[in-house]
Amino acid sequence: MSEIAAPLRRSEQLGEEIEERIVTGQYRPGMRLDEQDLADEFGVSRTPVREALIHLASAGMIEMRPRRGAIVAQASPTRLCEMFEVMAELEAMCGRLAARRITPAEQAELLDAHRACEVARDANDPDAYYHLNEVFHQRIYQASHNSFLAEQADALHRRLRPYRRLQLRVRNRMKTSYSEHQAIVDSILSGDGEGAADKLQRHVVVQGERFADLVASLSALQVQNPA
Amino acid sequence: MSEIAAPLRRSEQLGEEIEERIVTGQYRPGMRLDEQDLADEFGVSRTPVREALIHLASAGMIEMRPRRGAIVAQASPTRLCEMFEVMAELEAMCGRLAARRITPAEQAELLDAHRACEVARDANDPDAYYHLNEVFHQRIYQASHNSFLAEQADALHRRLRPYRRLQLRVRNRMKTSYSEHQAIVDSILSGDGEGAADKLQRHVVVQGERFADLVASLSALQVQNPA
DNA sequence: CGCTTTTGTTTTGTATACAATCTATGTAGA
DNA sequence: TCTACATAGATTGTATACAAAACAAAAGCG
Numbered sequence: 001m002s003e004i005a006a007p008l009r010r011s012e013q014l015g016e017e018i019e020e021r022i023v024t025g026q027y028r029p030g031m032r033l034d035e036q037d038l039a040d041e042f043g044v045s046r047t048p049v050r051e052a053l054i055h056l057a058s059a060g061m062i063e064m065r066p067r068r069g070a071i072v073a074q075a076s077p078t079r080l081c082e083m084f085e086v087m088a089e090l091e092a093m094c095g096r097l098a099a100r101r102i103t104p105a106e107q108a109e110l111l112d113a114h115r116a117c118e119v120a121r122d123a124n125d126p127d128a129y130y131h132l133n134e135v136f137h138q139r140i141y142q143a144s145h146n147s148f149l150a151e152q153a154d155a156l157h158r159r160l161r162p163y164r165r166l167q168l169r170v171r172n173r174m175k176t177s178y179s180e181h182q183a184i185v186d187s188i189l190s191g192d193g194e195g196a197a198d199k200l201q202r203h204v205v206v207q208g209e210r211f212a213d214l215v216a217s218l219s220a221l222q223v224q225n226p227a
Numbered sequence: 228m229s230e231i232a233a234p235l236r237r238s239e240q241l242g243e244e245i246e247e248r249i250v251t252g253q254y255r256p257g258m259r260l261d262e263q264d265l266a267d268e269f270g271v272s273r274t275p276v277r278e279a280l281i282h283l284a285s286a287g288m289i290e291m292r293p294r295r296g297a298i299v300a301q302a303s304p305t306r307l308c309e310m311f312e313v314m315a316e317l318e319a320m321c322g323r324l325a326a327r328r329i330t331p332a333e334q335a336e337l338l339d340a341h342r343a344c345e346v347a348r349d350a351n352d353p354d355a356y357y358h359l360n361e362v363f364h365q366r367i368y369q370a371s372h373n374s375f376l377a378e379q380a381d382a383l384h385r386r387l388r389p390y391r392r393l394q395l396r397v398r399n400r401m402k403t404s405y406s407e408h409q410a411i412v413d414s415i416l417s418g419d420g421e422g423a424a425d426k427l428q429r430h431v432v433v434q435g436e437r438f439a440d441l442v443a444s445l446s447a448l449q450v451q452n453p454a
Numbered sequence: 455c456g457c458t459t460t461t462g463t464t465t466t467g468t469a470t471a472c473a474a475t476c477t478a479t480g481t482a483g484a
Numbered sequence: 485t486c487t488a489c490a491t492a493g494a495t496t497g498t499a500t501a502c503a504a505a506a507c508a509a510a511a512g513c514g
Contacts, residue, residue, distance in 0.1 A: 057282075089316065148310050476494085479490105
């Protein structure tokens with residue numbers, strides 16, 4: 001989220017870079033993260049690497065087992081469903097509040113983000129849609145006017161990014177997503193908090209056949225050699 | 228929450244100890260945490276202390292400004308309300324799920340925790356009530372049968388512990404709290420998810436006169452000399 | 455007398471060194 | 485051939501050392 005530019009510690013930059021690699025799938029769930037290797041690659045010592053890893057572990061992006069090194073967090077299908085269930089509730093809450101508190105300027109921004117998604121959908125460009133979809137959701141977080149909630153939602157959203165990305169590949173998911181967005185926008189702009197909450201909840205939660213889709217895409221993501 | 232006993236890193240032990248001091252009010256919001264001082268006190272080098280601080284910063288318990296040291300996180304009244312607003316939603320979600328999914332064994336445990344609170348209330352013992360109240364709420368988290376949700380709720384609960392503690396000192400708060408617990412238990416045991424959610428939400432959220440109470444107790448907590 | 459600049463001290467951030475523990479390979483025995 | 489154990493190697497966790505930045509205080513200047 002838009003923060004005042006604070007000078008980043010080296011370890012924070014490392015953390016962002018490593019997180020990016022996890023999100024983009026370069027580092028896959030279960031993959032081992034060797035401190036020395038990372039240090040060599042980034043041209044620093046192990047100290048800032050360790051600090052970055054500890055931060056990522058706190059955020060749930062990786063797992064650090066004492067004396068046994070760090071691995072990219074691997075969530076079971078059940079666990080993922082649980083996470084999406086919570087994400088759905090947070091999004092619903094954002095939508096409920098946003099419907100009450102959104103400003104005219106934010107209404108315009110939300111519509112802009114929504115229309116941008118439409119362009120990506122029409123171009124049948126999942127990667128573009130993926131990014132614009134994030135902007136769309138973040139605009140809703142912002143419009144909730146609860147900055148803590150927005151931060152929490154954003155953090156969990158980031159944690160789920162690798163899996164969201166996969167889901168967009170599922171047939172017709174992009175079109176379905178867009179029309180759901182439309183209904184969400186309508187509810188928020190008309191001030192219907194409960195409607196927005198309900199639609200966002202269903203938009204995010206993984207259930208029914210989407211669970212099967214998730215499991216199927218997961219096996220493709222999983223790394224074969226955890227060592 | 229009950230986890231399999233994993234050998235703790237020294238830095239993790241430090242983190243727990245420092246967190247405990249923050250929660251109990253020994254370290255007050257705004258107070259500076261000097262790495263060398265902590266290292267000397269615990270008889271370790273700065274390295275594990277730093278790692279503990281980074282972890283606490285990730286959890287939001289402290290704030291680390293680059294090159295300017297760490298201070299105990301100090302939340303504004305507005306921020307605190309936002310946090311309680313999210314906590315209320317998470318608790319409501321736990322209650323809603325718990326009403327549907329709670330097992331007979333968990334029902335018994337929940338009742339046990341509730342009756343223990345009754346004893347503390349009758350003894351007019353806020354400290355005891357404070358701890359038993361935590362157990363009561365954690366039982367609900369567990370009964371949601373969404374382990375991720377339970378972890379998130381617990382994490383935020385811990386973050387709000389210093390402030391919850393203060394609130395129990397407010398006149399009659401303990402008795403009010405207990406009778407609210409009673410209604411919550413009734414809803415959960417009767418399988419009324421929406422009722423449980425609604426009652427938990429109101430039980431936790433800070434609004435109306437309780438906001439004034441919170442602000443009043445906050446100024447007592449705030450440290451005078453941030454240096 | 456107040457403000458700016460400069461110098462000295464403290465504290466953080468990173469690099470390196472070392473000790474403890476875990477993993478893996480190889481060997482001996484059943 | 486499989487299992488148990490011992491040893492060697494690799495990797496983590498912690499201590500120490502050093503460099504850079506922030507902070508504090510004193511000196512110089514208007």
